[in-house]
Amino acid sequence: MTVHPIYGPNRFKLGIFAANADGGLTVTKVPERWPAAWEGVVAAARIADRAGIEFFLPIARWKGFEGETNSRQYSYETFTFAAALSGVTERIGLFSTVHVPMVHPLFAAKALATVDQASNGRAGLNIVAGWNPDEFAMFGLERVEAPYDQASEWIEIISRLYAQTEPFDHEGAYYTMRNAVTLPKPVAGKRPPVLNAAFSPPGRAFAAQNADFLFTTFKSIAAGKTTIEDMAARSSDTGRQVGVYTTTHVVCRPTRDEAEAYYHHYAVTMADTAALDYMMGKQAANASNHDPETYQLHRKWFAGGAGTFPLIGTPQDIAEQMVEMSRAGFAGTTVSFVNFAQELPYFCDTVLPLLVKAGLRA
Numbered sequence: 001m002t003v004h005p006i007y008g009p010n011r012f013k014l015g016i017f018a019a020n021a022d023g024g025l026t027v028t029k030v031p032e033r034w035p036a037a038w039e040g041v042v043a044a045a046r047i048a049d050r051a052g053i054e055f056f057l058p059i060a061r062w063k064g065f066e067g068e069t070n071s072r073q074y075s076y077e078t079f080t081f082a083a084a085l086s087g088v089t090e091r092i093g094l095f096s097t098v099h100v101p102m103v104h105p106l107f108a109a110k111a112l113a114t115v116d117q118a119s120n121g122r123a124g125l126n127i128v129a130g131w132n133p134d135e136f137a138m139f140g141l142e143r144v145e146a147p148y149d150q151a152s153e154w155i156e157i158i159s160r161l162y163a164q165t166e167p168f169d170h171e172g173a174y175y176t177m178r179n180a181v182t183l184p185k186p187v188a189g190k191r192p193p194v195l196n197a198a199f200s201p202p203g204r205a206f207a208a209q210n211a212d213f214l215f216t217t218f219k220s221i222a223a224g225k226t227t228i229e230d231m232a233a234r235s236s237d238t239g240r241q242v243g244v245y246t247t248t249h250v251v252c253r254p255t256r257d258e259a260e261a262y263y264h265h266y267a268v269t270m271a272d273t274a275a276l277d278y279m280m281g282k283q284a285a286n287a288s289n290h291d292p293e294t295y296q297l298h299r300k301w302f303a304g305g306a307g308t309f310p311l312i313g314t315p316q317d318i319a320e321q322m323v324e325m326s327r328a329g330f331a332g333t334t335v336s337f338v339n340f341a342q343e344l345p346y347f348c349d350t351v352l353p354l355l356v357k358a359g360l361r362a
């Protein structure tokens with residue numbers, strides 16, 4: 001493979017987010033919620049692969065959200081997850097989501113190159129700063145206020161490890177390395193595509209300087225447009241081209257009433273309220289994944305899909321919103337479902353053809 005799927009021809013690209021963790025992006029008690037059992041993960045990855053969806057993107061989680069479900073406690077580590085999926089898929093991009101402070105850059109460089117070799121050039125890296133102090137504590141770490149200083153040094157080391165064949169020394173603020181070297185290199189001989197999952201201005205500044213895409217949330221498509229304009233200005237300042245991806249949770253049904261009723265059922269009636277309090281409380285206190293207003297206004301969005309944007313309705317409704325996102329300037333979006341393997345086939349069969357018709361996908 002020479003072109004990574006994220007650089008493929010479709011104008012509006014799609015990814016599957018968080019299928020590596022139980023509950024996916026939801027915080028719900030419905031019995032059909034995603035268990036992240038391995039055979040289901042493989043089934044979902046194969047459906048997405050065959051449908052031409054561009055990438056599979058895991059969430060990075062170490063601790064569950066407590067409550068009744070303890071959602072996300074069961075989650076697969078993301079380099080080994082991508083490596084395993086490379087053997088059962090053929091063309092989909094396979095990202096790994098990595099907390100910078102928890103993973104040494106030499107290890108990350110080797111692991112990412114391993115996935116890239118195993119998948120013939122389909123690996124990608126999603127950098128996250130993290131927000132949950134309880135997860136940092138599991139590693140004996142504290143979450144810092146300026147995580148992007150370390151992240152800049154971290155990604156610079158990875159790029160250098162790929163660029164250089166001779167061992168080198170590195171003396172930085174966060175890492176000291178002697179005679180550092182790594183083989184194999186990635187298939188293309190350079191760093192695979194890098195996303196940075198962030199919302200705040202420092203996160204965007206880091207993305208503009210170091211990533212290929214910002215991966216971010218929005219509370220309305222109009223607000224998303226403002227983020228895209230801001231990123232365009234920032235990337236023109238750094239002389240780099242940095243696109244913007246966003247993230248959604250989807251309930252797609254033959255009628256709007258059915259979709260809304262199911263959304264209410266799983267994200268309100270059956271929400272795991274204690275787990276939701278844990279997740280929203282820790283996030284609001286420690287990170288700015290979202291606009292502050294979003295926490296107040298959209299509790300249902302957090303139970304429905306961890307605060308991502310809801311796409312609830314008929315295939316036509318969902319396709320129309322994606323057309324709007326594309327018009328606003330998004331390079332694409334991830335989608336998540338209550339149960340990926342059960343819901344992906346209907347989504348692929350009904351929404352993808354509408355996106356083809358709209359000229360967004362071939």
Ligand SMILES: Cc1cc2nc3c(=O)[nH]c(=O)nc-3n(C[C@H](O)[C@H](O)[C@H](O)COP(=O)(O)O)c2cc1C
Nearest residue numbers: 059060128129130131197198199200203287288289
């Ligand atoms: C779209 C998106 C996806 C994220 N995915 C993860 C994740 O998988 N694991 C995690 O710990 N944090 C995740 N985060 C949170 C970020 O790591 C970070 O804590 C948060 O965005 C606050 O940082 P910021 O101020 O730079 O935006 C995500 C954030 C966004 C916007």
